Amino acid sequence: MxxxxxxxxxxxxxxxxRGYVGTSPKAIQQRAGAGQGxxxxxxxxxxxxxxxxxxxxxxxxRAAAERALGGExxxxxxxxxxxxxxxxxxxxxxxxxxTMDPDVVADDAxxxxxxxxxxxxxxxxxxxxxxxxxxxxxxxxxxPERTAAAVVATVQGGYVLARASGSxxxxxxxxxxxxxxLAGRRTA
Amino acid sequence: MxxxxxxxxxxxxxxxxRGYVGTSPKAIQQRAGAGQGxxxxxxxxxxxxxxxxxxxxxxxxRAAAERALGGExxxxxxxxxxxxxxxxxxxxxxxxxxTMDPDVVADDAxxxxxxxxxxxxxxxxxxxxxxxxxxxxxxxxxxPERTAAAVVATVQGGYVLARASGSxxxxxxxxxxxxxxLAGRRTA
Numbered sequence: 001m002x003x004x005x006x007x008x009x010x011x012x013x014x015x016x017x018r019g020y021v022g023t024s025p026k027a028i029q030q031r032a033g034a035g036q037g038x039x040x041x042x043x044x045x046x047x048x049x050x051x052x053x054x055x056x057x058x059x060x061x062r063a064a065a066e067r068a069l070g071g072e073x074x075x076x077x078x079x080x081x082x083x084x085x086x087x088x089x090x091x092x093x094x095x096x097x098x099t100m101d102p103d104v105v106a107d108d109a110x111x112x113x114x115x116x117x118x119x120x121x122x123x124x125x126x127x128x129x130x131x132x133x134x135x136x137x138x139x140x141x142x143x144p145e146r147t148a149a150a151v152v153a154t155v156q157g158g159y160v161l162a163r164a165s166g167s168x169x170x171x172x173x174x175x176x177x178x179x180x181x182l183a184g185r186r187t188a
Numbered sequence: 189m190x191x192x193x194x195x196x197x198x199x200x201x202x203x204x205x206r207g208y209v210g211t212s213p214k215a216i217q218q219r220a221g222a223g224q225g226x227x228x229x230x231x232x233x234x235x236x237x238x239x240x241x242x243x244x245x246x247x248x249x250r251a252a253a254e255r256a257l258g259g260e261x262x263x264x265x266x267x268x269x270x271x272x273x274x275x276x277x278x279x280x281x282x283x284x285x286x287t288m289d290p291d292v293v294a295d296d297a298x299x300x301x302x303x304x305x306x307x308x309x310x311x312x313x314x315x316x317x318x319x320x321x322x323x324x325x326x327x328x329x330x331x332p333e334r335t336a337a338a339v340v341a342t343v344q345g346g347y348v349l350a351r352a353s354g355s356x357x358x359x360x361x362x363x364x365x366x367x368x369x370l371a372g373r374r375t376a
Contacts, residue, residue, distance in 0.1 A: 002215050017290055018209065018290050019207070019209065019288065019289075019290075021206065021207065021209060021210035022210065022221070022290065024262070060311075065247065074354075077282045085359045087275050092287075092288060093348075094199075096345075096348045096352070097288045097349035099347075099348045100207065100280060100285045100288040100348075101207075101288075102205055102206050102210065105351055107352075111354070114352050115352045115353050115354070116252045117322075118271060118284040118349060118352045118353075119346070119352075120354065121347075129329070131341055139372070143359065143364075143365065144310070144360075144366060145365075146361050146364045146365035146368060147368070147369065148262050148324040148359075148365070149346075149349065149358065149361035149362040149364075149365050149367045150342055150362045150363075150364075150365030150369065151365075152342075152345065152349060152362070153341065153342045153344075153345030153346045153348070153362035153365075154195070154338055154342055154345055154366075155345065156339075156341075156344065156345030156349070157284075157340065157342055157343060157344030157345030158337075158341045158345070159287075159339030159346070160281075160284045160287045160288075160306070160341070160344040161306060161310075161337065161344065162340055163287035163288070163293055164287045164299065164303045164306045164307075165306075166293075166299070166303070166305065170337065171335050173333065173337035173338075174244070174334075174337040174338045174340070174341035175334045175338075176331075176337075176338075176372040177331065177333075177334035177338030177339075177341075178338040178341075178342075178366075178369075180330075180331060180334060180335070181335065181366075181369035181370060181373065182369060183339065184327070184372050184373055185369065185370070185372055
């Protein structure tokens, strides 16, 4: 890996663990094994480096979601595959957790990739649910957009419950609850 | 207000805005208009003060939830009242946001009131849903515990979506989606 890549990777890890406010340029340099001069040679500063890190993390999250949502099967099965995909639940969502960071939310450039990623996810889930309605698999009265928002919120809130309790079971309970409600909207 | 109360109030505000990692003893003293000596006279340190602040915030959150859940009406109406109660959505949940704070999650004493509050909320919602099932208002196949977990997760995740987009509408969309799914489980 190049020094630039090591710096981005270190920033991704630290943002996930400690958030933006809790991540210092010095901690990034130490984890990347790079000097201060090297960091400022490649990046204008912490926010520039954070932007590169958030974009990489967001791209990974989209790819993982797409593997479940773009797969084979019914709309319900694909939403279930997305909800039950393997996650490091107790670490939380590396993208969603940034919304609790006041300095990310206050900075339009840093907030943009977070917003775009969650918005893409909601839109992608709405597409899948809409296909299910159009195929006659799901209740025609189901609102794909709002249901998709509830699915994304359940995942993000599931991380909160898991981290509060120190157990992934709280995440699974929320996902089970949502899926049971959605299953009630299947036709046949 | 006494100095001790001003210190607790300042800590509550700062934890909500900046989180535990982003809150320094100096910032607390400045916001409370109290000196360092005064702070350490009343509290052993930042974590002692944070514990008092989290407990106060948790008590307020329980009281607000109970006003909706303990009211009149059907189980569905009470869950809806809880979900639609007035919230400062863009500020996020003052209790739930602490789960994204690594120093809170790593400290059993600080995590305990966060876990207890979310657990109480989930249990209280499960009670209401169970009453709805027992009264014949909701589908007997509805699992009160898991549905309650999905309700709490939707609220916590709704805050994430709202803060990402900078708009309370994203919170409302998630709540609307969940309520529509739950409405489908009412027995006519």
